[in-house]
Amino acid sequence: MECRISDKQMSIMDKLGILTDAAKYDVACTSSGTDRNGDGTGMGNAIKAGICHSFSGDGRCISLLKILFTNECIYDCKYCINRCSNDVPRASFTPEEVCRLTIEFYRRNYIEGLFLSSGILYSPDYTMELLYRTLFKLRREYNFQGYIHVKAIPGANPELVRLTGFLADRMSVNLELPTAEGLKKLAPNKHRKNILAPMRLIQNGITESKNEVAVYRHAPSFVPAGQSTQMIIGATGESDFQLMMVAQNLYDKFSLKRVFYSAFVQVNEDKDLPALPGGPPLLREHRLYQADWLLRFYGFHAEELLDENRPNFNVLLDPKEDWALRHLECFPVEVNRADYQTLLRVPGIGVKSAQRIVKARRSANLRFGDLKKIGVVLKRALYFITCQGRMMYNTRIEEDYITRNLLSVKEKLPAEAGGMSYRQLSLFDDVRFAARQQGISQLG
Template sequence: MTIFEKLKILADSAKYDVACTSSGVDRVGQPGDLGSAVSCGICHSFAADGRCISLLKVLMTNFCVYDCKYCVNRRSNDTPRAAFTPRELADLTIQFYRRNYIEGLFLSSGILRTPDDTCEKMIETLTILREEYRFQGYIHVKAIPGADSRLVARLGLLADRMSVNIELPSQDSLKTLAPDKSKTDILKPMGYIFGRIQENGADLVKYRHAPRFAPAGQSTQMIVGATPDSDFQILRLTEGLYRKYQLKRVFFSAYIPVVEDSLLPSVTTKPPLLREHRLYQADWLLRFYGFEAKELLDEEHQNFNPVLDPKCNWAVNHLELFPVEINRVSYDMLLRVPGIGVKSARKILKARKVGPLHFEDLKKLGVVLKRAQYFIVCCGKAAQGMRITQDSILRGLLSDKGMAMLPQSYEQLSLFPEQNRLTGEDVRKCLTGQM
C-alpha cells in the first residue's frame, strides 16, 4: 500500500474527531528549528465537507482491538485498514508543512494490539518530529486510555495539547456501546495529565528551562445523540470536568450514523446538529458567563429549548430579575442579559464612569439591542414603545430561523397580527420545548 493510499484511508477515518482549535501556546521558532506555534499561528481553512484542514488530521492506524458500536473503526466493521510507521508519518507531516499545506499535526489512533504498543508508536513519531526534524509547530495528540502512565508522561513532553475522549456521558452508555472501555480507564489518564500539568507549572516557576508538559492543556470529546443521555446529564458532566481537571475545552460531536447496529439510532436519523449547537452555547455560558449547569437545566427540564438559545431561555424564565438598570447593574448581572457579551459588558463598565448611558450608546458599544432591550432600562426608562411581558419578549426573540423550527401547523400563524397573538399556553409550550 502506498503512502497516499494510507493517507486517504487514515485521514478519512480521523474526520470524526473534533478538536481543531488554535494552538494556545506561544513557543516561537528558533534558529535551526522548523515551524512555530505562536498564539493564533494556526490559520484554519475548511474542506468541502466542513472539516478543518489546517492541521494534518490523521490516525496512526485504524486497526482497533475494541468494538465500540458507534465507531467506524470498530473491529467488527468491514472497512479498509491501514497503518503508518512512525517514520512514514513524521516524513509526511514535514513534507506537508514544507509545502505550506499545514502548520501542525492532530494525531489519534485506533488500538493496535495493546494501548502501550500504540502509545509507543505515537511517541516514536513525535520524537522523530521534535528531535530529528526539530519541528516546533503545534501538535495535538490523543492519549490512549489504558496506556502506562510513564508512556503518557513521555507523550505529554512531546505534544502541545493532549486529550482523552470520554465519548459517552455515562457508565451505562459505555457498558452498552463500548464494552471494552470503562469510565475508570478514561478518567485515570485524564487525572494523571492534570496532575502532571500542575507539577510542571510549579517546576517552571523554579526552573526556567524545565521541559514543558502539554503546555496547551487538555481537552475531551463527547458524542451527542447516540444514547438516551439528556442535555442536563451532559452539561453536568461537562461542568464537573472543568472543575476537577481544568480542561481547556469539552467538544461535543453530533452522532453521525456510520455503522448499522440495533443498539444505535437508525441510520436514517439526521445528526442532532442543533442539539450540539445548544450544548456549545451552554458550554460558553459555563466558561465565561458565570452560569452553573443547574441554572440552565434541571430535573424537570432536561433538554435545551429548540427555539431559544440557553441564555435567552434562562432570562425569559427569570423575568423577576429584570429589567436591570444598565447604569448601575453589576458586571456579573450584565453578563446574564441576552445580547450583552463579555467584551460589551466591559465596555459598558468603562463607559458609564464617564456619563450615563442611553440605548443609542449601547448599540455603539456592541450590545445586540434586538435581544437586550427586553431586559434593560437606561436611566430608569425602557426602550420606546416596549412592553415587557413573556408574550412580547418571546415574539421578539424568535428569529426567522426559530420560527422555521416550530411544527408545520404552527408555522402558518403570523405572530404579529393581534388575532394571532401567542396565548399563555403557547408561550409555556415554547419555553418548555413542547411546541
C-alpha cells in the same frame, strides 16, 4: 518495537486518504490555546491565533494536518466506523511516514501543526508507544517546533502518557459517551476508570509543570495548551441536563480547556444504536455548544440552565435567552449601574461588550446608541435592559410577549444550499467551521 504494516503495498498518499477520512468523526481538535515561539534551531512555532483549521484532502488550504496513526482497532465499539468487526479499508502509518508528511506539508505552507489520533493497534501500550516515538522523532530528529495535539490512549502505561506530554502542546482523552452505563452498552471494551486515569495524570502534570516553570525558567513544559475531551451525544439516552452536569464536573475536577460535543452519526447498523430518521441531532449539538460557552465564559452553572424537571434545552431559543425568560424577576438591568457579572447574563451582551460597557460608563452615562456602537445586540437586549432608567421601547416584561418577539429575530444557524440544516462541526470543512463559529458567536 516495530509497527505492524499490513498495507506494505500502499503508497503513503493512499494511506493518507484512508487515515484522514477515518479521522473526520473526531471533532476535538481545535488547536488554539498556546502561544509558543520556536527557539531558532528548528522549524515552526505555535501561535495561539494562527492554527484553527485542518488539512483537507481536496486541496483546500487548511492549516492543521488531522490524521489517525492507524484505523486498525482491537475494540468493537458499536458506534465507530473503525470497529474491528467492520469490513473497511485498513492502513497504518509508521512514525517516519507521519514525520515526513508533517514536515513536507509544513514546508509547502499547507499546515502549521499536527493533530494525531489513533485506533488501538495490538494494545493500548503498543499504540501509545508508537505515538510517543512519532512525536519524539518529529521534535528531536526533525526539529519540528510547530503545534502538536495528540490523543492519549486510555489504558496505556502512565509513563508513556507522561513522556508524550512533554512533546505535545495539547493532549486529549475522549470520554466517548457521557455515562458508564452508555460505555458498557455501546463500547464494552472501554471503561470509565481507564478514561479518567490519564485525564488526572495530564492535569497533575500540567500543574506540576507550571510550578516548576515558575521556579526554573527553562524547565520543560508539559501540555502547555491544556487538555480537552469529546462526548458523543444522541447515541444513548442522556438528557441535556446530564450532559451539562458531566461537562461541568470535567471542567471543575480536571481543569479541561474544552469539552466537545459530537452529534451521533449512524455509520453502523446495530440493534443497540438509535434510529435517526431526521439525521444527526445537530441542532441539539449547537445548543450544547452555546450552553458550554455559558459555563466557561459567562459564570453560569449547569443547574441554573436546566434541572431534573426541565432536563432539555428549548431548541427554538439559545440557552441564555431561555434562562432570561425563566428569570424575568432579574430584569430589566440598568446598564449604567449593573456589575460585570450581571451584564453577562443579559441576552445580547457578550464578554467583550460587557467589558466595554464597564469601561465606557466610567466617563459618561451610556445611551442605546452607545450600546449599539459598543457591540450589544439590541434586538435581543432591548427586552432586558434600561439606559438611565428607561427602556428602548414601550416593552412589556412578559414571557409570552418577549418570546414571540425573540422568535421573530432569525438566529444565524449553520446553513447549506437548498434550505436550513444543522451540520456537524467538522474541521475538514472550513466553510462549515466558519458557519458554526458564526452561529455560536451569536450567543451574547
